[in-house]
Amino acid sequence: MLKFFDSSYSCKVLIELPITNDDYIMLKSLFSKNYISWSLEFGRVYSVDSNILNLLYDEIYGNNKNISIITHKNKLNRYFHKMGFKTTFKSLIKDDVLDIEKIEIVLVGGSADSSPKIIDIIKSIEFKNISLVIVQHIQIGKDYIFNDVLKEYTNNKIFYCYDGMKIEKGYIYLAPSNKHLKVVDGFFYLSDENSYNGAKPSISISYESFSNYYKNRLLVIQECGYANDGVDKLKLLKENDSKLIIQTEKECSAKSMVTKASVIKIHDYILSIKDIIIYITILNKNLTKDGWIEYLLNMVYKRYDYNFKLYYNDMLRRRIDIFMTKYNISSVKNMVAIVLFNRSVFKGFFLEISINVTELFREPATFKNFIKIIEKNYKNRHNIKIWSAGCSSGEETYSIAIILDKLGLLEKSIVYATDFNCVIVEEAKNGIYANKSFLIAQDNLDTIGFEIKLDNYFRKNSCFIEINEKIKEKTMFFQHNLIEDSSFNEFDIIICKNVIIYFERELQERVFQLFYDSLKFGGYLIIGEKETLLESFSENFLQSEYNSNIFKKVS
Ligand SMILES: C[S@@+](CC[C@H](N)C(=O)[O-])C[C@H]1O[C@@H](n2cnc3c(N)ncnc32)[C@H](O)[C@@H]1O
Numbered sequence: 181m182l183k184f185f186d187s188s189y190s191c192k193v194l195i196e197l198p199i200t201n202d203d204y205i206m207l208k209s210l211f212s213k214n215y216i217s218w219s220l221e222f223g224r225v226y227s228v229d230s231n232i233l234n235l236l237y238d239e240i241y242g243n244n245k246n247i248s249i250i251t252h253k254n255k256l257n258r259y260f261h262k263m264g265f266k267t268t269f270k271s272l273i274k275d276d277v278l279d280i281e282k283i284e285i286v287l288v289g290g291s292a293d294s295s296p297k298i299i300d301i302i303k304s305i306e307f308k309n310i311s312l313v314i315v316q317h318i319q320i321g322k323d324y325i326f327n328d329v330l331k332e333y334t335n336n337k338i339f340y341c342y343d344g345m346k347i348e349k350g351y352i353y354l355a356p357s358n359k360h361l362k363v364v365d366g367f368f369y370l371s372d373e374n375s376y377n378g379a380k381p382s383i384s385i386s387y388e389s390f391s392n393y394y395k396n397r398l399l400v401i402q403e404c405g406y407a408n409d410g411v412d413k414l415k416l417l418k419e420n421d422s423k424l425i426i427q428t429e430k431e432c433s434a435k436s437m438v439t440k441a442s443v444i445k446i447h448d449y450i451l452s453i454k455d456i457i458i459y460i461t462i463l464n465k466n467l468t469k470d471g472w473i474e475y476l477l478n479m480v481y482k483r484y485d486y487n488f489k490l491y492y493n494d495m496l497r498r499r500i501d502i503f504m505t506k507y508n509i510s511s512v513k514n515m516v517a518i519v520l521f522n523r524s525v526f527k528g529f530f531l532e533i534s535i536n537v538t539e540l541f542r543e544p545a546t547f548k549n550f551i552k553i554i555e556k557n558y559k560n561r562h563n564i565k566i567w568s569a570g571c572s573s574g575e576e577t578y579s580i581a582i583i584l585d586k587l588g589l590l591e592k593s594i595v596y597a598t599d600f601n602c603v604i605v606e607e608a609k610n611g612i613y614a615n616k617s618f619l620i621a622q623d624n625l626d627t628i629g630f631e632i633k634l635d636n637y638f639r640k641n642s643c644f645i646e647i648n649e650k651i652k653e654k655t656m657f658f659q660h661n662l663i664e665d666s667s668f669n670e671f672d673i674i675i676c677k678n679v680i681i682y683f684e685r686e687l688q689e690r691v692f693q694l695f696y697d698s699l700k701f702g703g704y705l706i707i708g709e710k711e712t713l714l715e716s717f718s719e720n721f722l723q724s725e726y727n728s729n730i731f732k733k734v735s
Pocket of ligand 1: 536537542569570571572573600601660661676677678
């Protein structure tokens, strides 16, 4: 999707996904016009294809066009940099959703149908570092009953507010009926004014008073209820920099309060009660940096099904620091809330911490044995099917294809390549690498002792190298998760290097089972040089004569 705005001398182009061939043609035609400068802004775009990279290269380096590139996704920024382009990264995270560190009071406003949600909050959280104030429309005479009910669910102290009562951390406070609840200098103040919005206590009056006093130290939770009390003061919350979470409409039988609140569109989040509880839990927690990282990894596993728990080491800590600096996030606690509650930030986090290190002809000793296996066992086969699993940006896959070509076997071969990271799969399809990759490849080939003229396989320019079409045509890249997804073909050889090293035993069991199911009888499984086969598979895979990381399927 491409939009542009131009004047007689400059052109600003905004690019969002999906980027179609028509967008590419349009971009090309914009570069052919006589502007003095072009500004390209990539929105929620994580990768670009080789056509765009080549077009930018030709225009910037070939035609000396004055083109500035702005990216909003760190991953794309890094990719451009690797390929020799100068870019500017601007985070899309709104500064005002960031700072939850300061919040010290949570004010829940609700009416009909809000009690079960409030009970859920109270029974799930032990309030320590923040206080909870509940302003509900409750029938006169029934309020003291609610107090008794709540006490059954919590060890926290619960009080009905009285005039002049000091507000303290770790306590739960209820607004009494027939008075409006306000705050003055950190003390409750009960007012006898007339009903407002037909209510007393009025949620609007409390929102106004608490937000004016606490400003960015206040989080309001808008719960279910009929009518619209509270809604007319939501804009004021925004002006005061107070935070607002709205209970998701589908969990309310009395919907009008939350529906009207969400229409104003100034909320930070609309969440289920389960997520509201997680959010308040984060606010209420005080952990060390390591404690927060451990909490985050556990929650990421639960919410997004990605298990990074074993990545937990110095490298992960360093990557998290880089992620926070890039996204301008001030504290680990903020980072945890942002990653857990913003899917697109989670994607950035995932891309920052996943380990994609790879190179052309990496682990040359293994490639040397791979060549021997092919020459001895596969030269006379009609077809050869190879799976490069956990292929990262594709260097391993293209190395395999280049070797097959050099041995004269590429025509009858196909190399399937998979990774669970969809952005890295797009990069792999491009087959474009920084120039220094060429030198690394040459070094590794020298170690293997296999003579290949790399110039036959890569097109070179002053910034990057690009794998040729003949090799690309024989490789197929797609997203596949070794833990979640099933077998998709039967292969002669499976190469999965430097992937299972990050998995705990239970996950390794699943992956070896998948490889067993996906390999032909007599086929070869090649793992990384630092990786080992699980004992439980020693009857299925026999260590080959070639090397300790190469196995033959024997049963
Ligand atoms: C360190 S790279 C190894 C790349 C290449 N095999 C090599 O040895 O050079 C590990 C790759 O495994 C991928 N990966 C990690 N967990 C995965 C999973 N569950 N399913 C598929 N790929 C995974 C990562 O995205 C990453 O690209």
